[in-house]
Amino acid sequence: MNQYEDLSARFGTPLYVYDLDEVAAARKELLDALPEEFELFYALKANPHPEIVRALREPGDARSCRAEISSTGELAAALEAGFSGDEILYTGPGKTAGELSEAIGLGVRMFSAESETDVQHIGRTADAHGVVADCLLRVNSATASATTSIRMTGAPSQFGFESETLGEVMPRLRRISGVHLAGLHFFPLSNAKDEASLIAEFTHTIALAAQLQQELELPLRFVDIGGGFSVPYATPGRRASYPGLRDALAAALDEHFPAWREGTPRFACESGRYLVGASGALVAGVSNVKVSRGRKFVILDAGINTFGGMSGLGRLLPVTVELDDTRAVDRASLVGPLCTPGDMLGREIKVPELGPGDTVVVPNAGAYGPTASLLMFLGRPAPAEVMLRGGEVVSASRIEHRRTPLSGSAHG
Incomplete structure (x- = not known):
């Protein structure tokens, strides 16, 4: 079991994993430049x-x-x-x-x-x-x-x-x-x-x-x-x-x-992105695999509600994910769980053989992740976020959504 599999077993998926040592390294590289x-x-x-x-x-x-x-x-x-x-x-x-x-x-x-x-x-x-x-x-x-x-x-x-x-x-x-x-x-x-x-x-x-x-x-x-x-x-x-x-x-x-x-x-x-982009990876679970008219779709538990595709100012959807996986032997589209055809993370990309219960890892996902995504769309829970330093878990948390009554309302 690799590190991402271990962390997803502990905290579930979808899951963001951030390496704080990588954040410090990026800062040093940029300041040195x-x-x-x-x-x-x-x-x-x-x-x-x-x-x-x-x-x-x-x-x-x-x-x-x-x-x-x-x-x-x-x-x-x-x-x-x-x-x-x-x-x-x-x-x-x-x-x-x-x-x-x-x-x-x-x-x-x-x-x-x-x-x-x-x-x-x-x-x-x-x-x-x-x-x-x-x-x-x-x-x-x-x-x-x-x-x-x-x-x-x-x-x-x-x-x-x-x-x-x-x-x-x-x-x-x-x-x-x-x-x-x-x-x-x-x-x-x-x-x-x-x-x-x-x-x-x-x-x-x-x-x-x-x-x-x-x-x-x-x-x-x-x-x-x-x-x-x-x-x-x-x-x-x-x-x-x-x-x-x-x-x-x-x-x-x-x-x-x-x-x-x-x-x-x-x-x-x-x-922004330079300092934190390489520090993070998104670990997503495979919910289902479907073939439609000869094309394969790998359905993940992470979609545009988790990874919104804001790769920099002026750049919005769609995202174009590529996996860093040497086992890639197949081609498929990575899609999320939402009820919209726009929930597409990667179209006809190289993937390993995948089935329900497997995980995929999206690299360089440390910037424009949860807070640049459609987090509340369809009410799905936000992804967990785990911080590592020296390979050890420093913290694990999740953004929670809740509706708060305003003062002056009947329930305020």
């Missing part, structure tokens, strides 16, 4: 499990990550994992007054602002709390370098200020009370095709940041140049390596920001 002056934010949207978030915060044998969040739920997870408010960057285009009040009340002081009204909302809430919040103006660049990755800029979007019109609104932004315009935030792409694409995009971003600083007469204290680091999703393989990235970033910064090594400004990158 960046100049040591860089800070690194972990985007909790990839996997907000507090044990994973805590592992990325703990220094260990590498520098610690900061937290990038987009909701009060992620804020709660970050705080539970040990982050303080001043270690957190709050992002997103839809921050409500209630969310801003809760975040500022819990010590968050840095926000990525997506629009003039977003800055106004942040300032109004900061004033109400008697504090000043730092705003990073998120920039939607009119131009880009890489063209082979998932683009996040260059088109009309709810994300960010258009780089070509930012100058027009700056006088009004400067008059908003309760905020300090502290810097810029970029997120031009996700899942870069290769190191050359990533370097080209980062170099373009650094040059644009320098241009905007000069044109807008905006002294920059902090610049987040985004991410784009790549790791396979639900298919075999290793996360990408970036041996030339550190020197390329340093050269670009030396050219455009001569005092960057002294912290003027401070620079950061952010990553």
Whole structure:
């Protein structure tokens, strides 16, 4: 019996297994690829499990990550994992007054602002709390370098200020009370095709940041140049390596920001999937095998309610799972248990001979798993999640759904 079979026997299936040692290794690899002056934010949207978030915060044998969040739920997870408010960057285009009040009340002081009204909302809430919040103006660049990755800029979007019109609104932004315009935030792409694409995009971003600083007469204290680091999703393989990235970033910064090594400004990158994707595997049980008009369907107890297929921003269903199994001798479609033809995890992929009671293991499933899935669809229980460190179980848990009456209702 292998480790996954042992764990599925103990905790049932579907089951996510996360290796916290792998999380720490990914963090070290990425920080080693960046100049040591860089800070690194972990985007909790990839996997907000507090044990994973805590592992990325703990220094260990590498520098610690900061937290990038987009909701009060992620804020709660970050705080539970040990982050303080001043270690957190709050992002997103839809921050409500209630969310801003809760975040500022819990010590968050840095926000990525997506629009003039977003800055106004942040300032109004900061004033109400008697504090000043730092705003990073998120920039939607009119131009880009890489063209082979998932683009996040260059088109009309709810994300960010258009780089070509930012100058027009700056006088009004400067008059908003309760905020300090502290810097810029970029997120031009996700899942870069290769190191050359990533370097080209980062170099373009650094040059644009320098241009905007000069044109807008905006002294920059902090610049987040985004991410784009790549790791396979639900298919075999290793996360990408970036041996030339550190020197390329340093050269670009030396050219455009001569005092960057002294912290003027401070620079950061952010990553979600790269840091946690390779740490997890999804173990699913085979419920049934059916042949229909000559095609084989392996029906699993895990479907899009368990593994939703969000392999990065802008990328949704369908997922395309591949198994890392040397016994693969057959071809079949892997489908889930839901009453919809969209519950397809892998179409006509290589599989071993499978029957009811067997298990399959989906690799590189540590990011965009349960919390990016249709967890409540059809009311099936959420998958169990098991954390390992040194090969030993650290914790085992399951997200539970329950309906809670609201105050003011007949049952409140």
